[in-house]
Amino acid sequence: MDRFDAMRAFVTVVTEGSFTRAAERLDKSPQLISKYVSLLEQRLGVRLLNRTTRKVRLTEAGTRYFQRAQPLLDEIDNLENQLGDLHAQAQGQLRISAPVSFAMHHLAPPICEFQRDHPAVSIDLQLNDRKVDIVEEGFDIALRIGHLKSSSLVAKRIAPVRLVMCASPDYLARHGTPVRPEQLKQHRYLRYSFMENDASLAMHQWLRVAGRDSGADLVSNNGDLLVQAAIAGAGIALQPTFISGAAIASGQLRVIMPEYEPEPMGLYAVYAHRHLLPSKVRTFVDFLDGYFGDPPYWDAFDPGVSRQSET
Incomplete structure (x- = not known):
């Protein structure tokens, strides 16, 4: 048995979640993949996988072996690919x-x-x-x-990717500059609708703490629109600087509450x-x-x- 073939069969079963998908990935039969894993377990003297009719699960020994084997195989693959790239053009x-x-x-x-x-x-x-x-x-x-x-x-x-709260100088002159989350109650909020990141959720929670149960005065699934709305004086936006940075640099927007800036x-x-x-x-x-x-x-x-x- 080739040691690296058996190791690769085991790692692929784990990453793909089944012997069948691992066999398809490696272009081999499921029976051969199962044989490789069984021989590997025999050589190591431990059970690596618990098999059922529907799924496979790692044992404690299998988890430890997988954590060491996967980086080792990745390094070997990268080395071989880098050598091959000396002669292979990206195409x-x-x-x-x-x-x-x-x-x-x-x-x-x-x-x-x-x-x-x-x-x-x-x-x-x-x-x-x-x-x-x-x-x-x-x-x-x-x-x-x-x-x-x-x-x-x-x-x-x-x-x-840095996120900042920002608003136009005109908006801040008319409504004041908040310096604490609870002061957001008096302000209009421009919210990005894909609220999947911790920063947006934090902003939403600050608004709830401030008594803003509605969450936002303008909601959009496009950050550029929200930045343009902020420049026009529509309210406060929490947006990445790759969108808002140019307007901040030109003075069209100002960063507010910098001490509450989320982790990048x-x-x-x-x-x-x-x-x-x-x-x-x-x-x-x-x-x-x-x-x-x-x-x-x-x-x-x-x-x-x-x-x-x-x-």
Whole structure:
């Protein structure tokens, strides 16, 4: 028995959730995958998986083995792929899913630059703020913003994403500048409707504490619209600086309540597997890594100028 074949069979069963899907992934029969795992258990002298007719579950020993085996296989795969990339050019169609506002503001330059460096790669870029199923919908990469939960997907952090509360100078002159969450009761709130991140939920809770049970005066599923509404004096928005940063830098918006600024989120490149990762995917992820800077260029505004005095 090849030790690495058995290890790969076991790891694939765990990540895919069944012997049948693991067999399809590795292009082998389910019987052979089962044999590999059984032989591996015999060689180690421990049971790694508890099998039922519907699912497989890791034993304690299996959990410990999986935690060490998966990174080891990933390192071997990466080494072999990197050596192969010395002779393999990134090519083919690269399907990318990305958030609407981020892509509209910041994604065209790196994509154009990437294609100049890699002319054999064509790009199909689909913009959508919903969380797409990468495997089911056939995407190579999804760019996602948030605090990502653990999953079977691979996520590479590309840049930090800062969220700030902001409003126009005119709005603040008319309604005053809140300095504590409870003072939001007197203010109009412009809410992004995809309330999946901790920051938006925190803002919503502050409004409830302040007695604003309705939650918002304007709700939209597009951050650009909310920033434009804030510039027009419609109220206070909690938005990422990759959308609001230019307006803050120009003085059209001011940052308020900076001490209540949420912890930064992240922009991530998410893809399905490390194993046999196509060169086009690895090359694009490596290209984006560090492209926007840390802190990113959209956070270059001067906080001392953009923040309203608390007098």
